[in-house]
Amino acid sequence: MKILVIEDEKLLADSVAELLRSKGFEVEAAYDGEAGAMYAELGVYDLLILDVMMPKLDGFAVARQVRAKRLGVPILMLTARSALEDRIAGLDAGADYYLTKPFDTRELLACVNALLRRQGAQVDELTFGNTALDLASATLVCGEESVHLSAREFDVMRLLLQAGARNLSKEAILARVWGYDSNAVENHVEVYIGFLRKKLSSIGSNIRIETVRRLGYHLEVSET
Structure with a gap:
């Protein structure tokens, strides 16, 4: 919590x-x-x-x-x-x-x-499209497939799922995941977004992490 x-x-x-x-x-x-x-x-x-x-x-x-x-x-x-x-x-x-x-x-x-x-805040998972994030095990689950996330991947994915279709800026992700006092830069966010895209693809998720120039990222459900 x-x-x-x-x-x-x-x-x-x-x-x-x-x-x-x-x-x-x-x-x-x-x-x-x-x-x-x-x-x-x-x-x-x-x-x-x-x-x-x-x-x-x-x-x-x-x-x-x-x-x-x-x-x-x-x-x-x-x-x-x-x-x-x-x-x-x-x-x-x-x-x-x-x-x-x-x-x-x-x-x-x-x-x-x-x-x-x-x-009802005892939430144990977040869902979007055909995919769920198990908050207890830091695992993305899609049907019978699943993949474990690192601590940073988990924090970024949780933010994205909670924001859903609402744009989440790189600055907001940096502040929440790495902290305001961190030396992390926007490239760190881009790297972890890349990791998450690969993991979503590996389990057959229909979630897409969309990039909107100057606005950040949001989630969409692929229709294909």
């Missing part, structure tokens, strides 16, 4: 992230609304934990942007603003639950688990 914490109080964001990691979640943190929205719109997270009062974009704006992209990821808002009007504004912006600061860590964990259960 991948969780994104968007919180401008770095100490709190990192504390929440460490708590969730100790419970087995994979967690990333963003420290302002603009960066948080960019991460969230990649569409790779199972849950967003979102502060309201942040620089660049507030939490309400981030939630609205995420929902405008038609992303159904659950959103848990954390905020010191406990007035009824603020809670209503958060829910209207697209939040699923509103938790006020200070909060008990047990309540936070209960909210996280409840939202993930409600979302």
Whole structure:
């Protein structure tokens, strides 16, 4: 399970992230609304934990942007603003639950688990066309054929499957798979796209990874 914490109080964001990691979640943190929205719109997270009062974009704006992209990821808002009007504004912006600061860590964990259960987030595979990606074994499966993916191949393929027909830029893939601080360049993405095309072909998949100049990649189903 991948969780994104968007919180401008770095100490709190990192504390929440460490708590969730100790419970087995994979967690990333963003420290302002603009960066948080960019991460969230990649569409790779199972849950967003979102502060309201942040620089660049507030939490309400981030939630609205995420929902405008038609992303159904659950959103848990954390905020010191406990007035009824603020809670209503958060829910209207697209939040699923509103938790006020200070909060008990047990309540936070209960909210996280409840939202993930409600979302049916215990997904064990992603499918497109005649092909499935088994998330537990990092294996692409098409009928009776299957092929194992390396860790990088798996991360890139998962992003592509979650984006589906929506274009995913090379920059977004680099940021999500290699990280913003990595020395990796766009050629790394091209190499792994090539690996994935060969593996899809080897199992008879009807998935095509299409390249759109300046926009990146998306998936299509071949009709032949």
